[in-house]
Amino acid sequence: MYPLSGKSSPPFARYVLVPLLALVAAGAFVSRQEADRRWDATVDVAPAVGEQLTAHGGAGGAVAGVPYHRLTPGECFDIDRAAPGTVVRRACDRPHDAQLVAVVHLTGEHRTDLRIRDAAAALCREPLRRKASAQPRGTRWTTFVQYPYRSGYLLGSDAVACSLTAHATPGAAPRRLTTPLR
Numbered sequence: 001m002y003p004l005s006g007k008s009s010p011p012f013a014r015y016v017l018v019p020l021l022a023l024v025a026a027g028a029f030v031s032r033q034e035a036d037r038r039w040d041a042t043v044d045v046a047p048a049v050g051e052q053l054t055a056h057g058g059a060g061g062a063v064a065g066v067p068y069h070r071l072t073p074g075e076c077f078d079i080d081r082a083a084p085g086t087v088v089r090r091a092c093d094r095p096h097d098a099q100l101v102a103v104v105h106l107t108g109e110h111r112t113d114l115r116i117r118d119a120a121a122a123l124c125r126e127p128l129r130r131k132a133s134a135q136p137r138g139t140r141w142t143t144f145v146q147y148p149y150r151s152g153y154l155l156g157s158d159a160v161a162c163s164l165t166a167h168a169t170p171g172a173a174p175r176r177l178t179t180p181l182r
Helices: 011-028 032-038 113-133 150-154
Strands: 040-042 076-079 086-090 098-105 141-148 159-166
Touching: 098 113, 113 141, 113 150, 113 159, 141 150
Parallel strands: none
Antiparallel strands: 040 141, 076 086, 076 098, 098 159, 141 159
16 A cells, blocks of 8 residues: 555555665665675686695684785785685795785776676786786796676775786696795
């Protein structure tokens, strides 16, 4: 019934508007931190040949991971393959998977996860080239770009992490960095 009128509400209001309003209200309560934790993605998430998937976080005194967008340029980390979008901070003078070169931010409208991935890769291209060119001659690097899924981007997560990792040879054991990048 319409309030104060005594008439029944039309089916459109009852079956479309009310559930839609409930959905919008529920979405308003999702915190940004929760959204960031759930909807982050990475370009490279498959394990290298011979690599085992191991969680870095959790119980038993293991180091807990942090969302990638909480790193600052120059920090070194291990990729937490058990929790995409999460990394484990490491000292740069100890073995580590990658080093963060830059944090950039997406802008504009991106209609798909693929378009967000492409935009993130384009934003990282120049800072990663500059950093790689400053490294010792003859070294090879692989880029590692972390970005939000579209659903996270729509909720305000726009940070993109641009990192360099050691180049892995297919079929060989994974390589790790042991010193900070120049």
